Amino acid sequence: MELADRLMERDESALRVVIATYGGLVHGIARRVVADQTMAEEVAQDTFLAMWRRPGAYDPERGSLQAFLLGVARNKAIDAVRKEESLKRTKESLIRGYVPGEMAGPADGFAERQQVQGALDQLSDLQKEALVLAYFGGRTYREVAEELGIPEGTAKTRLRDGLTKLRHLMAGSMEANE
C-alpha cells in the first residue's frame, strides 16, 4: 500500500516513515527561513501534525509527498517570521545560505535537488538575492525593494526574470517528471 494511503488510514508506522524520510529536509527548510532553532523544530513538528490531521490535503496526482511537505513547511515558517520580526533572518544570512557545495539528504529526489541548487547557482547575483529574500526570507516585493534599495518595479522584474531563468534551466527535469 502507498504511503499516502497508509496515512489516510491513520497508520502510525507510516507517519514515522514519513518523518524518517523527509524530516531532515522539512527541518532544513524551516531552519533556512526561521532564525531560531527551537521555532524551526516547532515548524517541522507542525508540518507533520498538519499532514497527519488532514492527510486528504495531499493528492499524489498533484505532486510528490516531498514537494507537498516542503511547501507546507515553508508556508508555516513564513507565517512564523511574519508574526515575529525577531525570527526573521537577515539579508546577509539568507544570501550566505547559498554556498554551492555538497548536498546531503535522502536518496529520494536527490538528483532533482542537486539540479535545483545548480540552477540557482546560475542566476545573476541580483536575481538570486531578490528570489532568496522573497522565497526564503518571507519578504514582500515591497520589502525586497526597500531592503535592496531599488524601485518596486525593479524588484518585481528581478523576481520574474529569476523565475523565468530557473524555468529554462530546469526545463529538462520538469518535463521528465511530468
Next chain:
Amino acid sequence: MTNQDKHEEIKSLVAAHVLGSVPPEERPYVRAHILACDECLAEADKYAEVASRLALSVEEVPLPAGFADRVVAAAGIESAPARQPVEAKRGWSLFPKLAMATAAVVMAVFSFSYAELKLDLERQEQALASILSNDGGIDLKGPGGAAATVVPTETGSAFIAYGLADAPSDKTYQLWLMKGEVPVSAGTFDVDEGLAYFETSTNLDQYDGAAVTVEPAGGSLGPTGTEVVTSAV
C-alpha cells in the same frame, strides 16, 4: 485605470504572487485577477512549478533525537480514546449548514497549480450553493448536534459533515447511501477539527437515504459499527 492597465499591472505581480511575496492586503485582488484571466493563469502556472522546486535546494538538517516520538505523542496516536460525537449547543439549524458550507471551502486540497485551484474553487462554489439550497441533497443528523449532508454535484456528489469527533486511531468513518434498506458504501473519511468534506462520483438520484458509521480502518463491506449520523427514515 483601464482594464488593460489593470491587467498589465497585475501581470507584473504574478511572479511575486507565486512566490508568496505580494503583501496580504493586495493578495485577494491579485489572486482574483489571476484566476479570472487566462493569460495570467498560464503565467502563474508557468512559475508555480519552478517556485515549488526552490524548496528542494535546502540542505538537510538532522532532527533532534526523540522528534518522531514527540510528533506521535502530539498527534494523540497512543492515547486516542474512542470518543462519541462532540456535544453541540444547538440542534439542526442554519448554523450547521453554514459550518458545512465553510468546511467545503476550507477543505481544499493543497496545490501548487493555479489551474487546479480554480477548478477546486468552482467545485466548492457549486457544493456550497447546493448545501445552502439543499437542492436534491440528503440531510443526516446525529446525537449531540452532529450533522451532515450529501449533495449532488456536476460530477457526482459531495459529502460534508459537521460536529463529528475524530475517529479512534484504528477506526474510520464510512458513508453509506441507502437504496431502500440496502446500504451501498460511498467511501471512508476522516474528520479535521470536527469537519469533513469529500467528493465522489456517485450519482445521488438512485438513493433515498444515508448513514455514517464507525468502521475498522480501511472500511467494511457492509455497516458493522455505530451509526453517528443518519437521514430521517
